[in-house]
Amino acid sequence: MAEPAPQRFTIAVIPDTQNYVDFTHQRAEGFAFDARDLMDQQLQFVADNSVSRGGDIVFATAVGDVWQHPIIDIDPDHAARGFRPRPAPAGAGVAAWADGVRNVEIPAATAAYDRIDGVLPFSVVSGNHDYDGQWWDEQWPQDLTAPPGDLRRLGMIHIGGLTAFTQAFGATSKYFKDRPWYVASHDDGADSAQVFEAGGYRFLHIGLQMAPSDASLKWAETVIHAHPGLPTLITTHDFIDKTGQRRAHPVVDLNALDPFDNSAQGVWDKLISRNPQIFMVLSGHHNGQAFRTDLNRQGGAVYQLLSDYQDRNQTALDTGLAPGRAPGIGDGWLRLMIFDMGGDVPTVRVRTYSTYYGVYASDQAEYARRYKPNEQPQMTDDGFVAADDFVIRLEDFRARFGPGAHEAGR
Template sequence: MNKNVGRRTLLQAAFATPVVTGLSTSEAVAEQGREDRFTIAVLPDTQYLLDEGGSDPEPVRESLRAVVQRRREANIVFLAHLGDVTEHGTEREMRTANDVFRAIDGALPYSVLAGNHDVPGRTDDQRGVTPYLNTFGPQRFSRMRTYGGSSPGGYNSFHIISGGGRQWLLLALDWRVSDAGIAWVQQVLDRHKALPTILTTHDLVSADDGPSAVLSEYGQRLWDKVIRRNDQIFLTLNGHYWPPGRTTLTNDHGNPVHLHITNYQDRYYGGAGMVRFYTFDMLRNVIDVETFSPWLVGRRDRTPLETENSVLTGDADRFSVEIDFRQRFAGFAPPVLPKPRPASAVLVRGTAAYWRFDAEGLAAGSAIKPGSIARDLTGNGNDLTVQYLNTSSADALKWSEDHHDNQPAHASLRFGGGKQPDRGAILRAGDTAPINSMRFLSGYTIETFIKLPAPFEGDHAFMGILSWEGRSGDAGKHSGWSPDEPTCSLNVSGERFLQFVVYPVPVDDDPTSWSHAIPVGRWTHVAVVNDGRRTVMYVDGAKIARNAAAESTGISTLGKPFVIGATQFALRYGQGFYGSVGDTRIVARALRPSEFLTR
């Protein structure tokens, strides 16, 4: 091959790449129960309600019942008690606790760790047999599907939880973990290096001066010996102190660790069986936290004091933790993504053109020079040639390995367009390319992947993603916004709304579809589907609301070139696209969402 031609060729058809037909064992495990949201319920110190000196276990019993009742609705996968189950740790109190916790035995996996009121407070996890251990030792948890094992003395345990399409490690550690116990914890972490970990214990941080928490003396030891060293620990939960609070510390790997204290025994009715829900939303990259007393919420004719304590909404009781799960866990659990798919796998019936930006011999961030070619992998002759707009420099177009998770090709182009000064780059079809004149009277599907930068800086209002050149007025269309706009374009408004505007063939009209504001910093799949009568836009596989109601048949193309990277106005490109573009496909028929490039 001529070396100059090779350097000018962006796209290589990787027809030899194997198609993914199945999952590995580990992937198959992760596929089980793939929900985008799941909840871990947390029950802090219940000691004032399980006190043989005179108390009432009913609020705790009702909380456990309520968690079980809501397990499907809230997708509750686990419950963690944070210690100080009882006030004195006696056999009598533990019998009551045993009876109370029978409400969820067999219905929901859970852990119960020892607090200083459950065991002799001056001892550590080497203390030997206690009423607590006889009640909440390994023999109780070994029947649970999540149970992974316990330390030799039985006071520390771990569970493996499934939720959000992956597995999580939960450590339930004693009130005081010995050096031998810490060695056991490290062994557990080492055996499960790829599992994000939640560490629960009774004493770790306190918040005496308000919602901002600080490490206790013992908490500092646990932080130094375990937490800060192990990047997989991203969240810790403890009781013991009040009021509730939280803080975020940076571990030795430069990543945040969220440390929360939750304890309400100082409030009305010994905390009234207060429960906290940690709801993990894997799509929104957030953990939503809410705190309430099921016992009080369910009471009729509540007094003002009972109502005040039924649902807590303070800054330390109801909040959200923003966490980019993929980024936070990438150091120890890189995401398992679908492999690239060859072009042959996505050249469905009716494909008019398909462009992707695989490259050979290019380093990430390499500038794409004018004259480079992006091949139409259908073989229909719709190759695109790179052109720079106006006086744009080499940063106008760069190659990247960044891509949407489900994009067939694992590559994209980064466009550096902008209004001031007018700059950018386009990929333009040849003057005689078939795509220029196709009218799609029987319907069409236009798909692409885009990503807007974060932060999204500058004025890029109504920048074009793709379009056909020409003036709608030259096609005899004068009813739209301006006869100088093209006959078909996909754009991004100043509010980051996607705009698809098309002038149909038989009528003088411009049916326009508008999406919601698309996010920055993440990939979005866009599909515009026309069945020969109506046009529907899909964003990430979901139909938008503001689809044009007017009938729309075909595209009034003028035989002028199809372009990726900008939209003309009055036959001039004023600005180019600012962001990334991945695989782009045009099919001469309406596709179902199950046929999109993401599937």
């Protein structure tokens, strides 16, 4: 990491970690190694390179899917509304998973986050895998006769209940209770807001639960109005896919299943496009990486980034597992958003770094060969590497948010 500088700082983006803590990916279940160790490495890297320890990471945000499996068939709220769960696929079931979630997955996740607790401000949002219940909606039943790889075989997955998530990462959890930078919450902390200072500016960050309801979006708008003029970032689990479209995953299109939920386009229309303080949106969920820029209703740029490396399986292949038997783990890759507010036009260099291999994507000779075929096969090798190492020019940032503390005193 670079030496700290007053106008230069880094935001760490922690992609989906579900495969690291998956209880079936640990030695106790006969796996080749403890995948949870890779998540520990990621969070330790963030801690070691935080401002409080001499680095330049000022904030960390996790895009959701912290753990892997559900703990109940269906949450009480959806059951009361008439939803009914269908059986889980191929003999698996919640009864077989719940102990693994409670005894392995959630403890592994919180043990990793203990490494940054009290070290720097951070946010964790829920992904679809973090909900108490996941079930297959009976209107779109599973088709187990479909060929492998055909997403139709999974039907449509619905989710509900965030009791376990808010116990671990809610407003009253040990991570956020009474922290001065944790400034607001909604729905027991399923939605939350944080502030941090860096580069001469005070920033607002809002974390939104998966497919947020109108109530969540209205709450977020009140938080923005309570912090006028602050450059604002949003993190939510599902926003853009790997083609850069605001389009739901075909298996987890929650807006198609429940009118209480908002699609990514709904979040854009109802919250992001109408609030000019929002300049960046970070998300995961879709395996791969993408970047797009759109103008809000006032003509300001909104930079949207997908960062999700959960299906990368080189660490499993390294143990000697055959390609068809080596599950996705994540290989330690995370995103580092390096802000430089010192030039005439502020910039963000987006880099992708593996805390397991200790290398940036652009410096790993095998990077495109290892990961492009599964993530972005249509790209050239150079284009694939460039998608994980590029610069965003914040052309209108100062016009929208002022000169910043450093420039104002000149």
